Amino acid sequence: MSPQMSQMFLPTHTAALERLSAFVPQAGRDYATRRNYDFGPGNHTHVSGLSPYLRCRLITESEVVNAVLQRHSIAAAEKFMQEVFWRTYWKGWLELRPAVWTQYQVALDQAWNDVQTQAGLRARWENACRGETGIDCFDAWAHELVETGYLHNHARMWFASIWIFTLELPWELGADFFLRHLLDGDPASNTLGWRWVAGIQTQGKTYLARSSNISKFTENRFHPKWQLAGEAIPRSAPLPPEPRSLPPGTAYDPARRTGFLLHEEDLSPGFFLNMVDPVACGVLKPQTKFGPLESAPHIAGFRSAALEDVTTRWGDRLGPQTPLTSDEDIQNWAKAQNLEQIVTPYAPVGPVATLLAQASRKDDATPIIQLMRPYDRMTWPHATRGFFPFKKKLPTFIADIQAA
Numbered sequence: 001m002s003p004q005m006s007q008m009f010l011p012t013h014t015a016a017l018e019r020l021s022a023f024v025p026q027a028g029r030d031y032a033t034r035r036n037y038d039f040g041p042g043n044h045t046h047v048s049g050l051s052p053y054l055r056c057r058l059i060t061e062s063e064v065v066n067a068v069l070q071r072h073s074i075a076a077a078e079k080f081m082q083e084v085f086w087r088t089y090w091k092g093w094l095e096l097r098p099a100v101w102t103q104y105q106v107a108l109d110q111a112w113n114d115v116q117t118q119a120g121l122r123a124r125w126e127n128a129c130r131g132e133t134g135i136d137c138f139d140a141w142a143h144e145l146v147e148t149g150y151l152h153n154h155a156r157m158w159f160a161s162i163w164i165f166t167l168e169l170p171w172e173l174g175a176d177f178f179l180r181h182l183l184d185g186d187p188a189s190n191t192l193g194w195r196w197v198a199g200i201q202t203q204g205k206t207y208l209a210r211s212s213n214i215s216k217f218t219e220n221r222f223h224p225k226w227q228l229a230g231e232a233i234p235r236s237a238p239l240p241p242e243p244r245s246l247p248p249g250t251a252y253d254p255a256r257r258t259g260f261l262l263h264e265e266d267l268s269p270g271f272f273l274n275m276v277d278p279v280a281c282g283v284l285k286p287q288t289k290f291g292p293l294e295s296a297p298h299i300a301g302f303r304s305a306a307l308e309d310v311t312t313r314w315g316d317r318l319g320p321q322t323p324l325t326s327d328e329d330i331q332n333w334a335k336a337q338n339l340e341q342i343v344t345p346y347a348p349v350g351p352v353a354t355l356l357a358q359a360s361r362k363d364d365a366t367p368i369i370q371l372m373r374p375y376d377r378m379t380w381p382h383a384t385r386g387f388f389p390f391k392k393k394l395p396t397f398i399a400d401i402q403a404a
C-alpha cells in the first residue's frame, strides 16, 4: 500500500472501531445534510469511510447499526441507516440472482477482447484509466481512485456516468476498473451501482452527471461545462432472472473433526467460533483476479494484513493455521488434517464463492459447510424487488439487530 493509502485505511479491527467511534457523532444531521459533498482526497470528512472494513466484515453491519443507535434515534440517523442497508440490499439482490454476476463477467470478457482488437477503443480506455481524458474532474477521480483505493459516492456516480455517456466506453470496463482499485470493491454494490447508472438496474432510468451538480457538490473545485454528454440513453442488457430462494443452511455435526476456513468475505469469526470448535484453521489468501486483469496490489495488501490481524487476535481459538491459495489446497489441507468437515462463513456471489464451489466439486471432497449469519438470512430474502419495499422492513431489521 502507498503511504497515503495505509494512513487512510489501516487494515485492523482496532482501526475500524476507531473510525466508527470518530464518525458516530456525525451520523445524524451532519451526514444527512453534507454526505453528498466531495471535498477531495483526504477530505472526505462527512462520510464514514467504513466501506473497506464493511466489505470484508472486519466490522459488521450490526456493529455499525448498534453503535450509531446508541447515540442517535432511528429518525435522526435515518439517512445513514438507509445507506448501510443499501449495501445489504445489493448483496441480497445479487445473491438471489447470481446469473447477473455471470452475465457481467461474460460481457466483460467480450469488452476486453474488443479493447485488445480495436485500437480506438483501447486508446480511449487507456486514457480513461490513466486519468488523461482532458476532463479535469474525471481525471482527478481516476487518479484518486488509483492512488487511494477510495472514491466518494457522488464521485463514483459522476465518474460512472461520464465513463458511459460522455466517453462512450462499455460500462463493464468501468466496473472492472473500479473493482481492480477500490479497497471496498464488491461484486454486488459495484456491479449493481454501474448497472444503475447505465439504466439497466432500474430499467430505462439512467444517471446523467451534470456540470452544475458537480460544481455545487465539489464546492467549485470543478466546472466541466460543455465537456459532458447532454443526454444519457440507457444501455441494454438481458433481463435479470426471477429471484431464487436462498440456499438452505447445511447442518454441521459438532461431533465431527472440524477445520475452520477463514476467508476475506468475513473477517469477524467470533460468531462462527461460538458454534464451532475447530482443530485446525485454513487461511485463504485474498483473491487477486475479478476479471481478465490482476487487481491493484493494494487490495490484496489490505486484505492480507486484515487476515493477519484476525488470525493474531483469534489465534488461541483458531488452532494451527495453514495458508491456502487454491481449491486444491483446501482439499489437500483437509486430508492432511484428517478433517471430516470444513466450516466456513457463507461466501456471497464473487470469486471466493466460485472457488469454494470448485473445492466442493472434487472427488472425495471433504464437505464444506458455509454458515450464513442471521443478519444475512433475515435481510437478503427481502431483496426480491426494488429498494423501496426493502426499506419498509428497516424498522423490523433494526429491532432484530438490537434484540440480538
Ligand SMILES: Cc1cc2nc3c(=O)[nH]c(=O)nc-3n(C[C@H](O)[C@H](O)[C@H](O)COP(=O)(O)OP(=O)(O)OC[C@H]3O[C@@H](n4cnc5c(N)ncnc54)[C@H](O)[C@@H]3O)c2cc1C
Binding pocket: 035, 047, 048, 049, 050, 051, 052, 054, 055, 083, 084, 085, 086, 087, 088, 090, 151, 152, 153, 154, 156, 157, 160, 178, 182, 184, 185, 186, 187, 189, 190, 191, 193, 194, 197
Ligand atoms: C458506480 C458505483 C460503484 C460502487 N461500488 C461500490 C463497491 O464496490 N463497494 C462498496 O462498498 N460500495 C460501492 N458503491 C456504493 C458507495 O459509493 C460506497 O459504499 C460508499 O461511497 C463508501 O464510502 P463510505 O463508507 O464513506 O460511505 P458512507 O456514506 O459513510 O456509508 C456507510 C456505508 O453504507 C454503505 N453504502 C453507502 N452508500 C451506498 C450505496 N450507494 N450503495 C451501497 N452501499 C452504500 C457502505 O457500506 C458504506 O460504508 C458504489 C456506488 C456507485 C455509484
